[in-house]
Amino acid sequence: MDRKRALVLINKTSGLGKAANDTLQIATRLAECGYEPVIYPILPGTDLTSEKIVAEYATEFCEADTMKGGTKSDKGKSGICLVMCSGGDGTLNHVVNALMEYDVRPLLSYVPTGSTNDFAKGLGIPSDRDMAIELAVNGIPFTYDVGKMNDNYFNYVAAFGAFSKVSYATDQELKNVLGYAAYVISAIAELPQNIGYNCHLKVEAEGISEEGDYIFGAVSNSASVAGMTLFSDDVIKQDDGQMELLLIRAPKNLADFNGIITALATKESDNPYITYKQVTSARFISGDEIEWTLDGEFGGAYKETDIKVVNKAITIMTSIDER
Numbered sequence: 001m002d003r004k005r006a007l008v009l010i011n012k013t014s015g016l017g018k019a020a021n022d023t024l025q026i027a028t029r030l031a032e033c034g035y036e037p038v039i040y041p042i043l044p045g046t047d048l049t050s051e052k053i054v055a056e057y058a059t060e061f062c063e064a065d066t067m068k069g070g071t072k073s074d075k076g077k078s079g080i081c082l083v084m085c086s087g088g089d090g091t092l093n094h095v096v097n098a099l100m101e102y103d104v105r106p107l108l109s110y111v112p113t114g115s116t117n118d119f120a121k122g123l124g125i126p127s128d129r130d131m132a133i134e135l136a137v138n139g140i141p142f143t144y145d146v147g148k149m150n151d152n153y154f155n156y157v158a159a160f161g162a163f164s165k166v167s168y169a170t171d172q173e174l175k176n177v178l179g180y181a182a183y184v185i186s187a188i189a190e191l192p193q194n195i196g197y198n199c200h201l202k203v204e205a206e207g208i209s210e211e212g213d214y215i216f217g218a219v220s221n222s223a224s225v226a227g228m229t230l231f232s233d234d235v236i237k238q239d240d241g242q243m244e245l246l247l248i249r250a251p252k253n254l255a256d257f258n259g260i261i262t263a264l265a266t267k268e269s270d271n272p273y274i275t276y277k278q279v280t281s282a283r284f285i286s287g288d289e290i291e292w293t294l295d296g297e298f299g300g301a302y303k304e305t306d307i308k309v310v311n312k313a314i315t316i317m318t319s320i321d322e323r
Contacts, residue, residue: 004081006035007057007106009050009095011042011087011113022086022111022129029137035082042091050091054083054098061104082107084136088114089155093295096146096314097153109136109317119156119295122222122238123318139317144238145221146313150306154294158307160284161199161216161248198250199290205245205282208275213250219282219307220244241311245282247275281308 008026023039030037040053062079083106085095092110099105111132112120123142126132147154202211221243251257251273263271284290284305292299 003034003036003078005060005078006030006037006082006084007053007080008037008039008084009042009053009086009091010039011085011091022133025130026084026086026111026133026137029133030082030084033137035137036078038080042087042094050085050094051098054095055101058102058104061102061106063104063106080106082109084109084111086111086113088112089117089119089295090114090297092119093153093155093297096155100146100153100310100313105314107141107315107317109139111136114296118222122156123316125318135319136317139319141315142239142318143312143315145241145243146310147219147221147243148308148310149219149292149294149299150302152294152299153310154299156222156295157218157220157293158299159216159218159220159293160290161214199286199288201290202285203247203275203282204285205277205279208245208277208279208282210247210275214247215250216246216248217284218244218246219279220246221309239312241309242278242280243307243309245275245277245279249273249275279309281306283307 008030010023010026027037027039038057041048042050042053057080060080062081083095083099085092085108089112091114092112095108099108110120110123110125111129112125112127113129117125117127120127120132123144125135144155147156147158149158198213198215200211200213201217203209203217221238248260249272251260256273259271260273262268263274284307286303289301289303290305291301292305
């Protein structure tokens with residue numbers, strides 16, 4: 001039987017470290033749905049990274065809309081019609097960065113095993129393991145926007161400033177044990193220096209040209225970042241060609257700082273210290289290098305940063321009902 005093929009990438013170290021336990025279940029469901037699974041562990045620091053594995057199979061990729069057939073690759077085999085990622089948001093970021101290097105991109109599916117899984121929540125991908133695997137294998141394709149920051153891509157957020165380091169600086173073992181609580185503990189530990197953080201920036205985007213001192217900034221395609229909802233999620237659409245720009249200026253005194261905290265807690269964006277706007281691109285210029293976070297991982301440090309939206313770049317298995 002000429003089966004479709006699925007490339008499965010599993011990061012057993014993400015989140016609670018349980019991804020490896022699902023390998024047989026994933027392989028079984030793929031086989032039952034007519035796929036031949038090709039399974040690899042992701043082992044950072046070796047030749048078994050997302051980028052290298054994807055590159056090895058790139059010539060066998062079939063576009064997402066050919067997934068129902070047994071389309072042949074240029075090697076004569078049935079093509080890779082599905083790439084499945086089992087890991088956290090950071091793992092998915094690496095897989096998407098690898099896929100974006102190629103014009104032909106297969107369907108993507110995601111079994112979230114991270115500590116917060118912000119991106120999965122935004123797409124209605126359940127945290128329940130059995131349900132997530134079923135959706136990853138037999139869900140409904142949805143094509144979403146990807147952000148590009150300089151030479152790197154992100155699924156749901158590029159951020160700088162206070163607390164933006166928490167997601168990638170928090171100890172992995174602590175996250176494995178405590179999950180989201182680990183982020184809260186790390187944030188509290190970093191509170192003194194984060195309150196005093198600010199950087200001077202010039203920001204340019206549609207209808208925006210401003211310069212000042214900022215304690216935080218983000219371009220996001222999700223209502224939730226590090227497990228926390230920023231503002232109303234009724235305007236967050238992952239396929240509309242726009243992302244949400246959030247800028248928080250450095251407060252001048254404690255009263256202003258408290259006003260910012262209240263605005264964030266009550267999800268009110270009409271605060272003089274807060275800029276919140278939908279954009280298709282944004283440019284950040286600073287005299288000093290600013291460190292960025294991409295999808296919860298370190299994204300580099302730059303004096304000039306250009307971000308743009310790549311409309312409907314990746315097709316992923318999700319659920320219309322959940323969305």
